[in-house]
Amino acid sequence: MIVMQYSFTLPANYDMQIIRNRIAESGLKLNGFPQLIFKGYLYSIKDDNELDSPKENQYAPFYLWESNEGMISFLANPGYQQLEKDFGRPRISYEIPIIYSNKTSLTSAKYLKKEVIHISRDSNIADIIEQERALDTDTLSPIENILVAYISSLDPEQWLLTRWTFWTSQTVERKEITDVLSRDWFHIGYLAQ
Numbered sequence: 001m002i003v004m005q006y007s008f009t010l011p012a013n014y015d016m017q018i019i020r021n022r023i024a025e026s027g028l029k030l031n032g033f034p035q036l037i038f039k040g041y042l043y044s045i046k047d048d049n050e051l052d053s054p055k056e057n058q059y060a061p062f063y064l065w066e067s068n069e070g071m072i073s074f075l076a077n078p079g080y081q082q083l084e085k086d087f088g089r090p091r092i093s094y095e096i097p098i099i100y101s102n103k104t105s106l107t108s109a110k111y112l113k114k115e116v117i118h119i120s121r122d123s124n125i126a127d128i129i130e131q132e133r134a135l136d137t138d139t140l141s142p143i144e145n146i147l148v149a150y151i152s153s154l155d156p157e158q159w160l161l162t163r164w165t166f167w168t169s170q171t172v173e174r175k176e177i178t179d180v181l182s183r184d185w186f187h188i189g190y191l192a193q
Contacts, residue, residue: 006090007060027190035070102149
């Protein structure tokens with residue numbers, strides 16, 4: 001499996017309804033795309049109180065691929081080429097999933113939280129992998145059916161661990177990791193599978 005994400009930071013005065021419309025018009029097109037486990041059409045709106053007031057407007061699609069073949073096929077696809085024409089060529093980040101777990105339908109998720117954690121040089125990678133694989137949705141959130149799925153992934157180039165958690169509600173009591181480089185919330189406009 002491969003985790004892939006790119007993002008576009010949009011001007012503060014950008015009409016984010018354009019992004020919502022784009023998602024509504026294009027989201028269904030990736031249903032059944034070969035090797036795609038799912039794509040989350042993610043976005044955040046500057047100063048959106050529902051998302052803890054992000055600092056900027058963003059369109060930040062997230063993908064989970066079965067293999068690199070699907071990812072490469074997507075990047076050569078006319079739909080992706082249109083995205084580049086509309087927004088420019090993004091820097092694409094990709095990571096190795098450590099664990100992917102879901103306890104209910106992903107389509108019930110409305111929000112994604114992305115936490116990026118630096119892996120210190122003296123950390124034991126085997127211990128980190130074991131720790132991430134031992135997590136479950138009940139450990140990450142004690143409130144039933146609020147957290148529907150999570151992915152932990154590793155970026156071995158920058159030695160970062162990213163925890164992607166999928167929620168039905170953003171305004172819940174949640175266990176926060178204190179030692180994070182960044183924590184961002186996104187709306188999930190649509191999940192293609």
